[in-house]
Amino acid sequence: MTSSATGPDTEVTPVRRQSQREVPSVIALARDLVRIPSRGGIDDPEPILASVEQWLHDRAVPHRRLYTPDGAPAAVLVEITGGSSGPTWVLDACLDTAPFGDESGWSFSPTAADVSPTGMLRGRGAADSKIAASMFCHLAAAIRRQAPELTGSLAILLDVDEHTGNFSGAKAFLDAVDSSIIAGAMIGYPGDNEVVIGGRGVFRARLHTYGTAGHTGSSKPTIANAATRAARLATLLADLVLPRPAVGGFPLPPKLTVTEIHSGAGFTAVPDHAIVSVDIRLTDVLAAVDAEELLSKTISQLDTTYPALRPSEIESVLSWPHYQLSPTDQPAAALIEGAHLAGFSVRPKVAGPSNIGNLFATRDIPTTAGFGLPYTGLHGTDEQVDLERLADIQAAYHHAVLTLMRTGH
CATH class of the missing domain: 3.30.70.360 (Alpha-Beta Plaits)
Incomplete structure (x- = not known):
């Protein structure tokens, strides 16, 4: 493993226990999503949108669909409102994926959606970013139960037009909400060594x-x-x-x-x-x-x-534009703290590739763009994600959201 324990975790223990209980459900939803081909610009996004919407509906999690200006489906948006007014915090994960490439080079089906004997969830989108989408759906359900004691609101954006480079879901989100009250966003890209706090424009x-x-x-x-x-x-x-x-x-x-x-x-x-x-x-x-x-x-x-x-x-x-947060800026500070408390030795990093954080930067929305599970084959053959520390990653995000929604800033 590339991460290690860093000290007492008493603050994150309650959410870690909850995350551990939810691991089978998080994996089950992620497998359902990986099983559905959703290559950006290639596959019809309706099946994967419907799958997520059904899961949210069954758990009474409030959500709505977002569309492009010409009426094409762009994203599912979950909105959880706290007991008192305050800023909005955003969790983002994409439901669309990169293309399969040459399928003859894969050692398993790109839509295998199985878990290997070594604990790897396998298939296109397993790492980027259907496991994060599943985690964030479960966090939405948990935060909804805790909402009366929290400040502000939580928005969870599940985009189906990210890998095309169009970012229609993120654009539709910015058009659908008052971006002036968005205090920050966290994107669930994979990798457990760093919290990405910036990117080249x-x-x-x-x-x-x-x-x-x-x-x-x-x-x-x-x-x-x-x-x-x-x-x-x-x-x-x-x-x-x-x-x-x-x-x-x-x-x-x-x-x-x-x-x-x-x-x-x-x-x-x-x-x-x-x-x-x-x-x-x-x-x-x-x-x-x-x-x-x-x-x-x-x-x-x-x-x-x-x-x-x-x-x-x-x-x-x-x-x-390019953007770069300080590790002490929110939401970076809350996510870094949550990661440390969950037992990860992470460092802040500025990434070379651009991402939705750059789009959010045009609206002055501070964004982290990566902390998640270890992976292999991202955008390549045999994409898979290591599930060993799934509960810890989810606990880190849960702790970060609670920190932000309890302090209001």
């Missing part, structure tokens, strides 16, 4: 570059080939030198990646249009405005050195 763009259409067999010289111009643009981007982290600032460097190049159709036509997709990870030394300016200068360099009849263009796709 992201700026994504498609760069459109142009050429002059013609026949590849023409005796006339080619004026400008969009495909070769796109290749030159990708090289210019790859050669860019980005600023280094500032001393005492955000700990990770910015990063630029060319992710796609599209151009042409067949062998006989000179392409007149190409698209280069770019992903830029943002920090305090490279904000979105800096990233866009960098791209603008690069396409200007291309157009000057390798001119075409039409200038290249930037199509902005997505922009989220």
